Amino acid sequence: MKMVIKILSFVWLLLLSLSCFGPFNPDDPMMGIDPEENDTGTTVIPKMPLTMVAYWRCDDSTNFVNSSSYTNISAATSSIETDVSFDTGIGGSGLSLLFNKDTYVNVLNDTALNFPLTDFTISLWCKPGLQVNSNAILVSKGDTATLSSYAIMIRDKKPGVFLGSFARLHEDTLLPSSWNHVVFSRKEGAYFLYLNAKMSSISSEGITLKNTHNFRIGADVANRNHYRGNIDEIKIERRAWSVTEIKSEHSRFGK
DSSP, rough: OOOHHHHHHHHHHHHHHHTTTSSSTTTTTTSSSSOOOOOSSEOOOOOOOOOOOEOHHHHHHHHSSSSSGSOOOSOOEEEOTEEEEEOOGGGGGSSEEOOSSOOOOOEOGGGGGGSSSEEEEEEEEEEEOOOOOEEEEEEEETTTTTTTTTTEEEEEEEEEETTTTTTOSSSSSOTTTOOOOEEEEETTTTTEEEETTTTEEOOOOOBOOSSSEEEEEEOTTTSSOOOOOOEEEEEEESSSOOOHHHHHHHHGGGG
């Protein structure tokens, strides 16, 4: 009987540890944490500080702007400007934000959305419309006149980023009228941009991404460069995802 209990305990711990791998789970934000053994030889799962800053599922059109949309943003609120609507989400389930006019989602400034020195990851899914502005902004904090600003954009049908006053593009183009996974991250001072799990090195310049501007989805802070299309599953985390985690997030929706 003792042996059976030990086996069942081991299987339960194994399943629990496996559940910690893969993309961010809002109910269990641990990602890629290996189980350990304590002094008594018992398998345990180490604790990890919560590094997820914000997670917008976009599935609840009624409560999208409420504080429940955030994880670690202290007191931020957001507002959906006129004519932002909701559409079918990734994989035909849930909802996504739909931008079809000159509008955006506004999130009040919060220091949790600044990354002066820390590693970070911004992950989102987008489905561009047929007509997209040459510098369409997916998400932004600040503008190109502010050296400490950042943004994820689309230029010439390619995803790219603004880092302060300069822009860098991914080498591949977005799939038109299809869902694309875009990840922007900084790891140990180097910046990377991923399109559908393919990496492009952006810069190794030390840029302090810290400003007092609001965070916007679908436009920049000056209400320009509006995006046309869908955005879904926006995640911001104060750490750099591994390549394995990015591929796992990309595969979540059968891509």
